[in-house]
Amino acid sequence: MNNVSTWMARDPDPTTREELQQLIDANEQAAIDDRFSSRLAFGTAGLRGIVGAGPNRMNRLVIQETALGLGTYLLQQVPDAAAKGVVIGYDGRPDSKQFATDTAVMLGSLGIHVYLTETVAPTPVVAFGVRHLNTAAGVVVTASHNPPAYNGFKVYWGNGAQIIPPHDSGIAAQIDIAAQAPLPDLTLSQIEPLGLLTPLGQGFYDQYRSALNNSPFLSNHTAPEAVSIAYTAMHGVGANLSEGLLADAGFTQVYSVKAQREPDGTFPTVNFPNPEEPGAMDMVIAEAKAHNATLACANDPDADRFAVAVRTEEGEYKMLTGDQVGVLLGHYLLSRVTPSEAMVGTTIVSSSLLEKIAKSVDANYFQTLTGFKWLTNVAMEKQTEQQPFIFAYEEALGYTVGSTVWDKDGLSALVAFAQLTAELAASGKTVWDRIEAIYREHGLYLNAQRSIALQPGSPPIGDALRANPPSAIAGRAVVRTDDLKISQRIHADGLVETIDLPSSDVLIYHLDDASRVVVRPSGTEPKLKCYYEVVEAMGHEDCLKHVQQRAEEAMADLIEKHQASLLS
Incomplete structure (x- = not known):
């Protein structure tokens, strides 16, 4: 309760102070313990959590302490960090603008220049701003596609990519120090006269739009007027720029879902504002049907x-x-390029098909751990003048086209996919025709994910799998095991190779029929994430429907037998 009293004395927000006082008055000890048992952890994804009172929630005090920790770390690590500054944007959630303002004030109190967007901003626009404005870092206040109760604090390094170790732990250490220090008593109106605040208005958004319009990867203007597109921003911040970019590219038949067009952090028409969730796309598909549109497209809220x-x-x-x-x-x-002069990449849990396509045309291919922070940081490291980076993706709907933005960008992906569709339509083909052609050339790749809850008290599943490595899974021989924890690729014949990836508790089993099983054991609970891939050959005489059916049957068999072996 001493910690609670100290917190309430520091908390600048009367709403969260009242929330906490009500819990105290009602003697809701379990709820108080939940808020004060730990601090919301800062990691490579920054912060993300439920909005509420206490150090284990997202609130103004947590944001202020986090911003002070970030600012102190930048001043220690980045020459001229104060002058280079930090670009800050925010999404349409109820607290986001206040959290962004608090971030600006805390950084300004350290003498760090801040570039603060005047209104809501898509996450990729802020990522673009880091390199465009040559800042030391960037911050986006967003919980992306999480439910309405959440908010987050996402950090970009000066290279325009999400932070990776050791910056995450370095910033976290400074946050812990800031949580024990006095807070500056300043406002935004006080730092502006000091020359420490630059508001970013419409001109900034136009600069991002112009940069995409000038991208060589978004310059295919083959008959765009023939393709019709239904679109939803899903109550997020993407509508203005997505509609503008499509218009710039010549797409004249674009129909936005009116009820979901404007930013609204309560997400009144979707239970879960993630396009992957069942039902989230219902309204844009209904809009597409109303106009007989070629595509029904969505961005997530940021x-x-x-x-x-x-x-x-x-x-x-x-x-x-x-x-x-x-x-x-x-x-x-x-x-659209000379493949041997290009580089593309995916993550270890994404489909292997892009690697096969890249190798078939002599393009450079790379693979990283899960997460876009790895895809873009590794791409920067590996690309050369002769083989520049052009594209990367992860299976969770994240794509980056070119290097205008060094993070996933749903706006440029929307334009690129629309242009791909228009090019196909101009030659009398559809997206489905292109998918089938790719499968006929390289095989049908089917991917699935399952999470398995194991019995409490079970020994660490990763250790158990390493102690008794399977020689076969679902009747398929294991021909190679990639153990990322020890960075070794172990072949069935005994050959051992080194894997050039950061250590991570992941096991990848490659099977003799080209299938693959990836397991990511949890280090904190008896739980396992499993990613499955099956491959079915497809000749020119094969029927796609029948090959798809065979792949689905093979996938069901692989999942059922693999999970049974883990639970036995």
Whole structure:
């Protein structure tokens, strides 16, 4: 209770102080313990959590202490950090603008120049701003596609990519120090006369829009007027720029879902504002049906992800998986360059199909741990003048086209996919035709994910798997095991190779029929995330429907038998 009293004395927000006082008055000890048992952890994704009172929630005091910790770390690590400054943007959630303002004030109190957007901003626009403005870092206040109760604090380093170790732990250490120090008593109106605040208005958004319009990867203007697009911003911040960019690219048939167009952090028409969730795309698909549109497209609320359903021959709309969109975009972009002079990448849990496509045309391919922070940081490190980076994706609807933004960007992905579709339409083909052609050339790749809850008290599953490595899974021989914890690739014949990836508690089993099983054991609870891939060969005489059926049967068999072996 001493910690609670200290917190209430520091908390600048009467709303959260009242919330805490009500819990105290009602003797809600369990709720108080939940808020004060630990501090919301700062990691490579920054902060994300439920909004509320206490150090284990998102609130103004946590934001202020986090911003002070970030600012102190920047001053220690980055030459001229104060003058270079930090760009700050925010999404449409109820607390986001206040949290962004608090961040600006705390950084300004340290003498750090801040560039603060005057209104809501898509996450990729802020990521673009880091390099465009040559700042020391960037911050976006957003909980992306999480439910309404959440908010977050996302940090970019000066290279325009999300932070990776050791910056995450370095910032976290400074946050812990800031949580024990007095807080500056300043306001935004006080730092502006000191020359420490630059508001970012419409001109900044126009600069991002112009940069995408001038991207060589978004310059395919083949008959865009023939493609019709239904679009939803999903109550997020993407509508103005998505509609503007599509208009710039010549798409004249664009129909936005009016009820979901404006930013609204309560998300009144969707239970879960994530395009991957069942029902989230219902309204944009209804809009597409009303106009017989070619595509039904969505951005998530901070517009860094992209989802699409494509009209079928029967007039219905079928969602593409994140892997299918990634493979289509990668294949398309490689067709627009000299492949041997390009580099593309995916993560270890994304489909292997893009790697096969890249190798078939002599393009450079790389693979990283899960997360866009790895894709873009590794891409910067590996690209050369002779082989520049052009595209990367992860299966969770994240794509980056070119290097205008060094993070996933749902706006540029939307334009690129629309242009891909228009090019196909101009030659009398559909997206489905292109998918089938890719499968016929390289095989049908089917991917799935399952999470398995194991019995409490079970020994660490990763240790158990390493102590008794399987020689077969679901009747398929294991021909190679990639153990990322020890950075070794172990072949069935005994050959051992080194893996050039950061250590991570992940095991990847490659099977003799080209199937793959990836397991990511949890280090804190008896739980396992499993990612499955099966591959079915497809000749020119094969029927896609029948090959798809075989792949689905093989997938069901693989999942059932693998999970049974883990639970036995």
